[in-house]
Amino acid sequence: MDRFLFVSDCQIPFEAEHALAFCKRVQKEFKIPPENIYNVGDELDLYHGSMHKKSPDADLTPKQELFEARKKLKEWYRQFPEMKLAVSNHGMRWVKKAIDADIPSQVLKCYRELIDAPKGWQWKERWNIQGSKAKIAMIHGLGYSGIHGHRNAAIDLGQNAVIGHLHSHAGINYINTDGRSIWAMNSGCLIDVESFAFAYGRYNRSKPVLGCGVVIDGGTTPIFIPYGAL
Numbered sequence: 001m002d003r004f005l006f007v008s009d010c011q012i013p014f015e016a017e018h019a020l021a022f023c024k025r026v027q028k029e030f031k032i033p034p035e036n037i038y039n040v041g042d043e044l045d046l047y048h049g050s051m052h053k054k055s056p057d058a059d060l061t062p063k064q065e066l067f068e069a070r071k072k073l074k075e076w077y078r079q080f081p082e083m084k085l086a087v088s089n090h091g092m093r094w095v096k097k098a099i100d101a102d103i104p105s106q107v108l109k110c111y112r113e114l115i116d117a118p119k120g121w122q123w124k125e126r127w128n129i130q131g132s133k134a135k136i137a138m139i140h141g142l143g144y145s146g147i148h149g150h151r152n153a154a155i156d157l158g159q160n161a162v163i164g165h166l167h168s169h170a171g172i173n174y175i176n177t178d179g180r181s182i183w184a185m186n187s188g189c190l191i192d193v194e195s196f197a198f199a200y201g202r203y204n205r206s207k208p209v210l211g212c213g214v215v216i217d218g219g220t221t222p223i224f225i226p227y228g229a230l
Contacts, residue, residue: 162222
């Protein structure tokens with residue numbers, strides 16, 4: 001039972017073509033129980049909720065984007081009826097836009113209702129996971145940046161940590177600090193890098209790294225699984 005899957009940033013409906021099938025294969029390969037499915041956040045992109053300028057060549061209107069996202073999420077709900085997700089910046093995009101427009105929260109539809117999420121899907125800022133040999137913290141990664149983002153998060157949290165958010169820096173670091181040995185993992189992402197939603201990064205030197213994370217051996221062994229490796 002001490003095996004955990006960490007689904008990385010999918011940003012539905014702009015996820016990699018086989019993102020869901022890939023995550024199911026990883027779950028099956030590592031024999032991860034359904035109650036141990038975690039998600040580092042940015043499960044949706046909510047492109048039109050962003051404060052950034054939108055592409056005039058965008059394939060979807062705001063209404064169409066939400067329709068496609070809800071349609072795709074139904075299959076995720078069926079395959080993963082239980083999922084523990086980190087609160088993330090993309091999930092808050094429409095809220096931030098509403099705040100900017102002086103719209104009070106009382107007139108907004110709650111996120112769960114907006115995406116028809118089942119009761120088995122739960123969100124927290126931070127998940128504290130108790131393995132039989134070690135504890136793990138999962139956050140989205142807000143406030144962290146760069147190649148050492150996951151490492152800094154683990155040091156700040158004072159324990160093993162999993163984050164997403166920083167698409168180009170997937171991987172694992174082991175850290176000895178303050179008399180403790182801990183590890184840090186960035187689970188990468190599962191986006192469709194060719195989508196118009198990610199055109200802003202086309203000329204970036206560091207490209208997105210696709211994959212997801214697994215932790216086994218009671219919380220002591222983190223593994224990054226590259227997309228398509230199974």
